[in-house]
Structures are given as C-alpha cells and as structure tokens.
Amino acid sequence: MSLLKIRNLSVEFSTASGPFRAVDQVDVDVEAGEILAIVGESGSGKSVSMLATMGLLPWTATITADEMSFDGQDLRELSGRARRRIIGKDLSMIFQEPMSSLNPCFTTGFQITEALRQHTDLNRSQRKDRAVELMEMVGIPDPSRRLKAFPHQLSGGMNQRVMIAMAIACRPRLLIADEPTTALDVTIQAQILDLLTGLQKETGMGLILITHDMGVVAETAERVAVQYAGQKVEDQPVADLFATPHHPYTSALLAALPERATERRLATIPGVVPGQHDRPEGCLFSPRCQYADERCRTVPPPVQPAPIGRARCHYPLNVPAGEEVA
Amino acid sequence: MLRYVLARLLTFIPTFIGVTIVSFGFIRVLPGDPIIVMAGERGLSEERYQEYVERFGFDQPLWKQFWDYLTGVLQGDLGQSFVTNRNVWDEFFTLFPATLELSLCAIIFSVLVGLPAGVIAAVYRGKFFDRALMSTALVGYSMPIFWWALLLIIVFSGNLGWTPVSGRIGLMYFFDDVTGFMLIDSLISGQEGAFWSAVQHLILPSIVLGTIPLAVIARQTRSAMLEVLSEDYIRTARAKGLRPARVNGLHALRNALIPVITVIGLSVGTLLAGAILTETIFSWPGIGKWMVDSIFRRDYPVVQGGLLLIALMVMIVNLTVDILYGLINPKIRKR
Ligand SMILES: Nc1ncnc2c1ncn2[C@@H]1O[C@H](COP(=O)(O)OP(=O)(O)OP(=O)(O)O)[C@@H](O)[C@H]1O
Ligand code: SF4
Ligand SMILES: [Mg+2]
Numbered sequence: 001m002s003l004l005k006i007r008n009l010s011v012e013f014s015t016a017s018g019p020f021r022a023v024d025q026v027d028v029d030v031e032a033g034e035i036l037a038i039v040g041e042s043g044s045g046k047s048v049s050m051l052a053t054m055g056l057l058p059w060t061a062t063i064t065a066d067e068m069s070f071d072g073q074d075l076r077e078l079s080g081r082a083r084r085r086i087i088g089k090d091l092s093m094i095f096q097e098p099m100s101s102l103n104p105c106f107t108t109g110f111q112i113t114e115a116l117r118q119h120t121d122l123n124r125s126q127r128k129d130r131a132v133e134l135m136e137m138v139g140i141p142d143p144s145r146r147l148k149a150f151p152h153q154l155s156g157g158m159n160q161r162v163m164i165a166m167a168i169a170c171r172p173r174l175l176i177a178d179e180p181t182t183a184l185d186v187t188i189q190a191q192i193l194d195l196l197t198g199l200q201k202e203t204g205m206g207l208i209l210i211t212h213d214m215g216v217v218a219e220t221a222e223r224v225a226v227q228y229a230g231q232k233v234e235d236q237p238v239a240d241l242f243a244t245p246h247h248p249y250t251s252a253l254l255a256a257l258p259e260r261a262t263e264r265r266l267a268t269i270p271g272v273v274p275g276q277h278d279r280p281e282g283c284l285f286s287p288r289c290q291y292a293d294e295r296c297r298t299v300p301p302p303v304q305p306a307p308i309g310r311a312r313c314h315y316p317l318n319v320p321a322g323e324e325v326a
Numbered sequence: 327m328l329r330y331v332l333a334r335l336l337t338f339i340p341t342f343i344g345v346t347i348v349s350f351g352f353i354r355v356l357p358g359d360p361i362i363v364m365a366g367e368r369g370l371s372e373e374r375y376q377e378y379v380e381r382f383g384f385d386q387p388l389w390k391q392f393w394d395y396l397t398g399v400l401q402g403d404l405g406q407s408f409v410t411n412r413n414v415w416d417e418f419f420t421l422f423p424a425t426l427e428l429s430l431c432a433i434i435f436s437v438l439v440g441l442p443a444g445v446i447a448a449v450y451r452g453k454f455f456d457r458a459l460m461s462t463a464l465v466g467y468s469m470p471i472f473w474w475a476l477l478l479i480i481v482f483s484g485n486l487g488w489t490p491v492s493g494r495i496g497l498m499y500f501f502d503d504v505t506g507f508m509l510i511d512s513l514i515s516g517q518e519g520a521f522w523s524a525v526q527h528l529i530l531p532s533i534v535l536g537t538i539p540l541a542v543i544a545r546q547t548r549s550a551m552l553e554v555l556s557e558d559y560i561r562t563a564r565a566k567g568l569r570p571a572r573v574n575g576l577h578a579l580r581n582a583l584i585p586v587i588t589v590i591g592l593s594v595g596t597l598l599a600g601a602i603l604t605e606t607i608f609s610w611p612g613i614g615k616w617m618v619d620s621i622f623r624r625d626y627p628v629v630q631g632g633l634l635l636i637a638l639m640v641m642i643v644n645l646t647v648d649i650l651y652g653l654i655n656p657k658i659r660k661r
Binding site: 086097102103 | 565570
C-alpha cells in the first residue's frame with residue numbers, strides 16, 4: 001500500500017478574474033522510504049498540489065480528488081481536528097523561503113519545541129533535550145545557544161536547518177520539501193540536500209522533493225514526476241527518465257541541462273507556462289512543443305500507459321518496441 | 327536597551343523647553359485679567375488691585391516673569407495657584423490619580439474590547455461580524471464625544487437608572503485618600519458597597535473616554551492581523567498542526583501587536599485631551615476638569631504648570647511604549 005496515494009487531484013482558485021485551475025487531474029504515489037521528485041517550471045502547480053495534501057490552502061481554493069489517502073486515511077473526509085493530529089507529526093512539510101517561514105517573534109527553540117508540545121507527551125525539559133538533539137542532527141553548531149536565537153540572528157542556511165529540525169521533530173513518515181534550497185547559496189544548497197537525503201536514509205521516511213533543478217533530481221531522487229501547467233505530464237524512475245524521456249516537455253527540460261547542451265550557450269525552452277487566460281484548447285504544451293500539430297492544438301492528449309511514462313501526449317517519444325500508444 | 331532609553335531621555339530636553347514656552351505664552355494670550363476675574367462681581371479697589379499686581383509679579387517685564395517661572399520650574403517649583411494659594415505641584419498630584427484611574431480604565435476597556443474584536447474581524451474577514459464591526463468602528467471614531475456621553479447618560483442613568491451621572495463615588499461613602507485611586511481606597515476602607523459604587527461611577531466615563539481609542543485599536547488590530555495572516559510563518563504554524571486559536575492568538579497576534587502597541591501609545595495623548603471633556607461632562611474631579619476651571623479663572627500658574635506636567639506624563643507614556651515595543655519585537659531590542 002502506498003504511503004501517499006492521490007488520484008485525479010484538481011485545485012481551482014476563485015480569483016477576481018474568474019476560476020483558475022492551478023492543479024489539473026494529478027496523480028501522486030509515494031511508498032514508505034521512497035524519494036519522489038516533482039519537477040516543473042514556476043507556476044506548474046507543484047506547491048499548490050502539496051499544500052492541498054497538507055490542507056494548507058486558503059479558502060479560495062476548491063479541492064477535488066477521486067482518492068487522497070495518507071497511510072490508509074482518507075484526507076478528503078478529515079475533520080480539522082483529525083487533520084491537525086496528522087500534519088506536523090506523520091506528514092510534515094518544509095518551505096521554499098526559510099527566512100520568512102519562521103516566526104520573527106519567537107526563538108528557534110520555541111518554534112522547534114512547539115511541534116513536540118503539540119504532538120508528543122514529552123515534558124518541558126525532555127522537549128528541550130530533543131530540540132538540542134534535533135539541532136545536532138541537522139548540523140547546527142552550538143545547539144543550546146542557538147535555541148535562544150531569533151530567526152533574524154541566523155543565516156538563511158541555518159534557518160532552513162531549523163525548519164528541517166522542526167519538520168522532522170515528530171519523526172514524520174512522509175516529509176514534503178518544497179524547493180528547500182532555492183533561496184540559498186549554491187554551496188549551502190548541496191549541504192541541505194545531503195542533509196535531507198541523509199535523514200531520509202537514517203529514518204526511512206518517505207520524501208517528496210519539489211524542485212525545478214534537474215541536476216538535483218538526478219543526484220537525489222528515485223522517481224520523478226514532471227508537472228506542467230498544473231498537469232502531471234510524465235512519471236518515471238530517475239534513470240529511465242534521463243535515458244528515455246517520453247514527453248516532449250521532459251525531453252526539452254533535459255536538453256536545457258548544462259551538461260547536455262551541445263552548444264556552449266545554455267539551451268532554454270522558448271515561451272512561458274500558460275497562465276490563467278491563455279490556456280490552449282488541446283495540449284497545454286502545444287504552443288511550445290516542436291512536435292505540435294493540429295490534433296495537439298485541438299484535442300487534449302490522453303495519458304499513456306506506465307511503460308510509456310504515463311506521458312500526457314499524443315505523440316510520445318522513445319516508445320519501447322511492442323508498446324501500444326494510446 | 328539602556329543606551330536607547332538614555333538617548334530618548336535626552337530628547338526630552340528640547341520638548342520640555344518648548345512646552346514651557348508654549349504653556350507660558352498660551353494662557354497670557356487669552357484675553358481677560360486674572361485679578362478682575364478673581365474679584366468677580368464685587369469688583370476691587372484700585373489699591374487692592376495694585377497689591378495683587380505686585381504679588382503676582384505682573385509689574386515685571388514679561389521676559390523677567392518667564393525667567394522667574396523657568397528657574398522655578400528647574401528647581402521643581404511650579405508656583406502657587408492664584409485662587410487657592412496651594413502649590414500647583416501638590417494640587418496636580420492630588421487630582422492626578424483620579425484622571426489616571428479614569429484613563430487606565432478607559433484604555434483597559436478599549437484594549438479588552440478592541441483587540442479581540444480586531445482579531446476576530448480579521449480571522450472572519452468579509453463575513454458579517456467583520457463588516458458590522460468595521461462600520462461600528464467608523465461611527466465610533468467620528469462620533470462627537472459630547473453627544474455620545476449625553477446619549478449614554480440618558481439611556482443608562484436616566485431611563486434605566488443603572489449608573490450614576492457624576493462624581494467618583496456615592497455621597498454616603500466617606501474615607502481618606504490612601505492611594506488616590508477610588509477603586510483601591512474604597513476596598514481599603516472596608517465600607518460595604520463602596521467599591522461597587524466606585525465601579526458604577528467609573529463605567530460610563532470609561533466607556534465614553536475609551537470609545538475613540540477602542541475604534542482606533544480595533545481597526546489597527548484588524549489591518550495588522552490581515553497583513554500578518556498572509557505571512558509564510560503563519561502557514562508554517564498551521565503546518566505544525568496547531569489549533570487555529572493558537573495560530574491566530576499567538577503566532578499572528580504577537581506580530582500584529584507591534585503596530586497596535588504604537589497606536590495604543592499614541593492614543594494616550596488623545597486620551598488626555600478626551601479626559602478634559604469627559605471629566606467636565608461627568609464632573610470627574612481630575613486634571614481635566616481642574617485645567618478647564620483654571621483656564622476660565624485665568625489661574626496662570628495652574629495652567630502653565632498643569633500643561634507642563636501633562637506633557638511630561640505623555641512623554642513618559644511614550645517612552646514606556648517604546649520600551650514595550652522593544653520587548654515585543656526582538657529585532658528592535660537587539661539594536
Ligand atoms: N492562493 C492562490 N490564489 C490564486 N492563484 C494561486 C494561489 N496560489 C497559487 N496560485 C497559482 O497557482 C499556480 C501554481 O502555483 P504553484 O505555487 O503551485 O507553482 P509552483 O509550481 O510551486 O511554482 P514555483 O516553482 O514558482 O514555486 C500559479 O499560477 C499561481 O499563480
Ligand atoms: S500532445 Fe502534441 S503538443 Fe502536446 S506534448 Fe505531445 S506532441 Fe507536443
Ligand atoms: Mg512553489
């Protein structure tokens with residue numbers, strides 16, 4: 001049984017200029033102890049789909065799904081109280097901006113122990129001991145002093161470590177890391193990623209790593225889901241995805257990787273992700289796709305079977321011999 | 327922090343000098359001769375008049391009068407009231423507890439009601455409570471205090487007979503000033519019903535005086551909360567599985583309090599101005615009523631000294647607010 005299983009998740013925001021579908025029919029599967037990477041350009045609905053899972057979207061969002069279960073529990077039917085018993089404990093999340101994601105008015109120690117206070121029976125001094133232990137785990141030097149520091153007194157990298165300590169405080173079964181390194185220096189980025197994968201190995205938790213960095217994916221993940229304009233367009237084990245991408249968007253993303261570029265100049269995909277008002281009728285990638293034809297522009301593409309990477313495309317690439325294209 | 331407080335204390339000096347000049351000038355600009363006013367309808371013989379002129383020092387040039395006043399102030403001597411002959415300083419501090427008690431009750435009332443109201447309005451933004459509260463706050467802010475006081479008196483004292491109309495305590499109670507705070511003194515006296523009587527006398531004046539600050543605090547709390555609630559760290563707090571009450575009441579409110587504290591501090595100045603009106607309406611024997619009476623009597627020393635002491639109080643309050651601000655906002659404290 002999957003740890004997290006989501007079928008047909010859609011999220012629609014009601015905005016001043018009408019409804020906007022930020023996530024469209026997305027499936028997610030994560031096994032216990034697995035690392036899943038979700039990649040995609042800015043605005044492809046990576047954060048929104050995970051925030052929907054956590055139940056952290058504002059009231060303007062309407063969430064629909066055929067299935068949405070964590071550890072066998074149906075997340076859709078959950079009361080607020082029941083959900084609060086899960087999130088922050090078995091299911092936790094860290095965010096993109098460490099600096100603004102910590103409360104400036106409270107010490108890091110307070111914010112770490114608060115998660116323990118909420119979900120465990122530990123007493124005050126046990127909580128403090130555990131906080132020190134957590135800070136050591138995430139590589140914060142001089143923990144007992146740092147417990148008393150306010151977020152603005154620490155660097156971005158240190159704050160992200162604090163966020164991680166906070167998120168793993170109650171030994172979650174699944175940790176969602178939403179672009180945990182985007183706001184950090186390159187050198188710190190590698191450290192934080194090592195830390196996350198190390199913790200994952202140590203604790204055996206599932207890890208969802210949201211990123212738009214294919215390099216990071218190659219180094220850390222086991223499986224990759226590629227998202228585009230709110231839809232999942234491909235889903236494969238890492239090695240297969242890099243070797244035989246089936247969706248033209250994935251293929252273009254890989255071509256944009258510096259190591260793969262044939263010219264000296266970094267290849268980028270021309271065009272932008274369609275926004276609220278310029279969604280094409282057929283395939284959402286058709287305005288930027290080099291293989292697009294009339295059918296692509298008018299008929300929404302089907303989802304291909306698993307051997308073709310569940311690619312959402314009329315004309316998938318690298319189709320293995322003997323596979324039937326849907 | 328200590329250096330910060332000392333620096334703030336230094337800025338008191340120019341303000342202090344400014345207030346001294348203004349308060350000295352203000353009362354002398356008003357037409358009317360204090361001696362004539364004091365004599366009233368009986369009038370005064372020419373000799374008696376001259377006697378008073380010399381006694382009050384009006385025969386001296388203006389700069390000399392100011393100089394005498396200033397040197398007096400610097401030695402802590404604010405002079406004597408023309409009317410009662412009592413020391414201005416003593417009179418001020420005899421009456422000040424009454425004003426302080428009223429102002430404290432008013433500010434407590436406005437914070438106790440305004441803060442939660444603002445928080446709830448922000449949490450239920452756009453819903454009925456929010457709309458109702460914000461329109462009420464607008465009315466509260468723009469309503470003439472005099473009219474509001476009379477309305478309350480008519481309804482609660484007149485029609486319903488729940489609260490007394492004036493004074494600090496019922497006439498049948500009598501006890502010595504210990505602290506000058508009626509709530510405390512009435513308790514100390516041990517007289518049955520005295521404390522309750524004092525409370526009843528405080529209710530309407532506190533509501534009247536607290537209405538404008540209440541409206542200001544509620545609006546400021548709401549807008550500060552709205553801003554804070556969309557911050558990333560609020561999402562982090564919710565992601566921990568904390569109860570909404572804790573997310574809103576601790577994580578959000580703590581941050582929202584920073585601007586609200588400033589507004590509360592600023593409304594203390596308004597409060598003292600409002601106290602003058604409120605005390606007059608409710609015959610509240612405090613600084614406000616004393617100042618108004620003294621202005622009508624052209625009691626120069628009282629008006630000068632009173633204004634100076636009021637300004638001093640406002641400055642002390644503002645300093646306290648700044649210190650409080652630093653305690654709540656760690657970013658400032660560390661500077
Ligand atoms: N509260 C909201 N109301 C309306 N639209 C929203 C809201 N939150 C997100 N969106 C929209 O949903 C779309 C997907 O956003 P999302 O944050 O999931 O993108 P992302 O893939 O995480 O991108 P990034 O890499 O920049 O984090 C965006 O177009 C965004 O503008
Ligand atoms: S459906 Fe057509 S336009 Fe869309 S990705 Fe496939 S080939 Fe390109
Ligand atoms: Mg995002």
